[in-house]
Amino acid sequence: MSTPQRSASLAEALLGAAQLIAAVLGGRNFDVALAVSPLAGVTRAAAMDIGYTALRAYGRGDFLLGLLLEKPLKEAVLRGLLLAALARLEARPEEAHTTVDQAVTAASQLARGRFKGLVNGVLRSFLRRREELLALADADPVARWRHPAWWIARLRQDHPDHWESILAAGNTHPPLCLRVNNRRVASADFLIRLNAAGIAAHALDDTAILLDKPVPVERIPGFAEGLCSVQDWGAQTAAGLLDVQDGMRVLDACAAPGGKAAHLLETALVDLTALDADAARAARITDNLRRLGLAATVKVGDARAVDAWWDGRPFDRILADVPCSASGVVRRHPDAKWLRRESDIAGFAATQSAIVDALWRTLGTGGKMLYASCSVFGEENARQVAAFVGRHADARRLPIPGTTTRDAQLQHLPDAEHDGFYYALLQKD
Known part of the structure; x- marks a missing residue:
C-alpha cells in the first residue's frame, strides 16, 4: 500500500x-x-x-x-x-x-x-x-x-545483455508520467502548478513530466480541464517519430484509449481517424479527446477488415499500435505474465502481421507507417518488422532519430522513467 x-x-x-x-x-x-x-x-x-x-x-x-x-x-x-x-x-x-x-x-x-x-x-x-x-x-x-520460466528464457534469448534488468524492472511499481497539453498550457507553467499543489515532479522533455511519487489523478491540478494526460514517457515517443504535419490525413489504428491519438492532435492540426475494434474502448477515445478539447473521427472496426471502414482515400501517416503480449508494461498489469502462455506469442504475431499488411493498403505513396508495440519480445518486434519488409517490396525502413542502430528500430527497455516500447518507421515507395 x-x-x-x-x-x-x-x-x-x-x-x-x-x-x-x-x-x-x-x-x-x-x-x-x-x-x-x-x-x-x-x-x-x-x-x-x-x-x-x-x-x-x-x-x-x-x-x-x-x-x-x-x-x-x-x-x-x-x-x-x-x-x-x-x-x-x-x-x-x-x-x-x-x-x-x-x-x-x-x-x-x-x-x-x-x-x-x-x-x-x-x-x-x-x-x-x-x-x-x-x-x-x-x-x-x-x-x-x-516471472514464468518461459518468459525468462525468451528475455535471455532476445536481450542477452539486459534480461536481468528487464525482469527486475517488471517487479517494480511503475512510474507516473504526465503529458502536458501544450495547446492549453506551457510545460514550465504546468510544472509550477504541480509544485504549488505539493506534487514533486521534474520535466523529462518539452511535454513529459515525471512525478516523484504517483498520486490519484484527482489531485493533479488541471487534469479534469484537459491540461494534461497520464501517459508513459515511452508511449509519448510515438508522436514525434511519426512526423505529422498540419493538414495531413492520419490513422491511429488500435487507438483505444486514445493517448497516442490525442498526442498526435496536440502536435499538429491533422485530420485524424482513430480506429478500434471494441465499441466500449472506442467510447473512451471520444471521452479522452473531449476532456482535452480535441476532435477526431472515431470509428469502430477491425484494422484487418479495411473495406469495412476505409473510404478509399490514402493516409499520409499511420500509427500501427498493434495488440501484443504487453511484456514491456507488465509491471502495470502483473496478472498478464501469469495469464499469458508462451503459445500466445505466436498468436499475437499472426494478428500483427495481418494488421500491418492490411493497413499498408491504405497508406499513400511516400507516406509513413510507424509500427509500435508495448512488447520486449523479438517475435513481436524486430522479427515482425523484418518479415513485413520482406513481404513488401515497396516498404523501406527509415532511420529513427536519436538512435545509432543500423537496422532503424528503437527498443525502449523498462526502467525507472518509462516502460518497454518498440518502434520501427516504414515508408511506402
Missing part, C-alpha cells in the same frame, strides 16, 4: 486483495475482476495495491507456499490471502506483527473462521524460517525473478 492503513481496514484490504488474486488465478483479468468487485474507497485502493504487489511476486509466493504447506490448497480465496500476506511480510518486515494479525482477522471471514489457525501457522512459520526460505527462493529462477 502507498500509505499505512489503520488495522481495521488492512484486514478488509487483505481480504479484498485475496478475492482479486483468486479471480486472476482462476483465469480472469485483474481489471475485469476489479470492475465487478464491491470494494470501494480506501479499501479498494489498498486492495488493488496489495493485489498488484502479490501478483508481481506470484512466482515467489507460489514457491514459498509449496514449502510451507503440507498439501495444495483447494480454497482459492484462502490461497490468495496467504499470497497477499506473504508478499507484504517480505516487503514490510517491520510490520510483521500487524500483517499476521490482520491476515488472521481476514481469515475469520472465510468458512466461518475455520482457516484462522492455518493462516496464523503458515505466516508464523514463514517468519521463523524466513532466512532459510528466502535463500531457497533466491536459488529458484521463477521464485527469484518472479
